[in-house]
Amino acid sequence: MGFKARNGKWAFSNTETDKYCLLQSxxxxxxxxxxxxxxxxxxxxxxxxxxxxxxxxxxxxxxxxxxxxxxxxxxxxxxxxxxxxxxxxxxxxxxxxxxxxxxxxxxxxxxxxxxxxxxxxxxxxxxxxxxxxxxxxxxxxxxxxxxxxxxxxxxxxxxxxxxxxxxxxxxxxxxxxxxxxxxxxxxxxxxVGGTKENTVLGSKYGVERSMSLNPTGLEMMEEVTKENLDDGFDFLISEMKLSLMKVKSVDVVGPGDCIGDDDGDDFINLDTTALIAIVSGISNGCTEKLLATPEDELRKRFKGNYEFVIVQVKSEIQNPILAEMAGVIQGKRGIICESVRSEFKQLVSMCGGPNEKLRADKILKCLMVVPDSPSERMMGVPTTRKLALKNKVVFGTGDHYRAPTITANMAFVRAVSQTGMPLFTIEHRPRALTGD
CATH class of the missing domain: 3.40.1350 (Trna Endonuclease; Chain: A, domain 1)
Incomplete structure (x- = not known):
């Protein structure tokens, strides 16, 4: 029996495929x-x-x-x-x-x-x-x-x-x-010819820069200058280039035109999870208050998400997320697509507290809203439960503008990776709205 087993094992491993793999390696x-x-x-x-x-x-x-x-x-x-x-x-x-x-x-x-x-x-x-x-x-x-x-x-x-x-x-x-x-x-x-969806944002590619800051932008800069930059939220805003410009048109450039091109601005695409993490009370000093709240009260407030929120609170105490995100966003212009803005405003309106709503208004003034314009290759990915259409629009818009998407939605990122399509994303830890 031992000989037959060993012989069978050898026969199984000694296949043409294995020989080919060995030769290739x-x-x-x-x-x-x-x-x-x-x-x-x-x-x-x-x-x-x-x-x-x-x-x-x-x-x-x-x-x-x-x-x-x-x-x-x-x-x-x-x-x-x-x-x-x-x-x-x-x-x-x-x-x-x-x-x-x-x-x-x-x-x-x-x-x-x-x-x-x-x-x-x-x-x-x-x-x-x-x-x-x-x-x-x-x-x-x-x-x-x-x-x-x-x-x-x-x-x-x-x-x-x-x-x-x-x-x-x-x-x-x-x-x-x-x-x-x-x-x-x-x-x-x-x-490679025939690639039409790739674009670059910049003055020479159809983006009109404001020659002077609009009143909203001036107010934002004054607020950030006056307030304590030790505050994680204001520090993050101070690290970001304000996107005070409007998109006139999006000119198409040839495939690969921008490999190694450092003339344009460095853009970063934010999805809804990133915006929620930036304005969340957990990220903005409410961790001790939440831990001091009786458990039954927290369970009543967060229902089935209680454990999820507590894990985030402990994670925030160990490693504050805004400092981490500021390092990623530093010197970049943030963009969001229209779908993200709509979803974010709706979530904050329903679940956010007064301070979270105030921070949401502030961060939206610092970002450039672009039309939903997912890349052709992203829309070519079959829509499934794991590859939902709304996520394809968000990540595809970042892909269209050649901007990495900062996200906590790693389930979607993994699902895209399994299709074989390369996608530039940056992971952040999730945060929830707390009613702060």
């Missing part, structure tokens, strides 16, 4: 280059790593048909707020062939044609650009062909080269033996 240099890229601060919203992407809608009848209609992409992510696919090559430049080289190599040109075809045929994961990372550089011939036949341009991205990092807590150190510097690496971008 021996290229340590390639994996090292992939990890090197993933560690860069400009890489966010990673949704897939070293996985095939169907070049058309998957057949799903057999694994063979799915594999046949797929292309290999090393990283699906956002790069400087733009959705991109990254292809990594760790080959010696002498062996990066442009044309087909018998049966051993299909050639870089053929592979790029396949990848671009797949990029055009998918809506959810459609990138603005294909980014090519050659860890050892490339020959002059391939460089010229990339530019001539695919319109590639070299990206001047500054990648950090130190891969040794002490992890949180100081207990572990991430050490890479014989760590490479990748000093010879070169990075190219190939734009």
């Amino acid at each position: 021996v290229n340590i240099g390639h994996l090292e280059a992939v990890i090197h890229i993933l560690q860069q601060p400009c890489i966010t919203g990673v949704s897939r790593v070293c996985k095939p992407i169907p070049s058309s809608l998957p057949n799903r009848k057999t694994i063979e048909s799915l594999t046949k209609n797929a292309v290999h992409v090393d990283i699906v992510c956002t790069l400087n707020k733009n959705p991109v696919w990254i292809i990594v090559s760790d080959r010696n430049p002498r062996y990066v062939s442009w044309f087909r080289d018998g049966k051993s190599s299909k050639g870089l040109k053929f592979r790029l044609e396949q990848v671009l075809g797949a990029a055009q045929s998918t809506q959810i994961m459609k990138p603005c650009s294909i980014v090519l990372f050659f860890s050892h550089g490339i020959s002059d011939f391939v460089n010229e062909k990339l530019r001539e036949e695919f319109g590639a341009c070299q990206l001047g991205l500054e990648f950090a080269f130190d891969l040794c990092e002490e992890l949180e807590g100081g207990e572990w150190i991430n050490v890479v033996a014989n760590a490479r510097s990748f000093q010879e690496a070169c990075v190219f971008e190939i734009k």
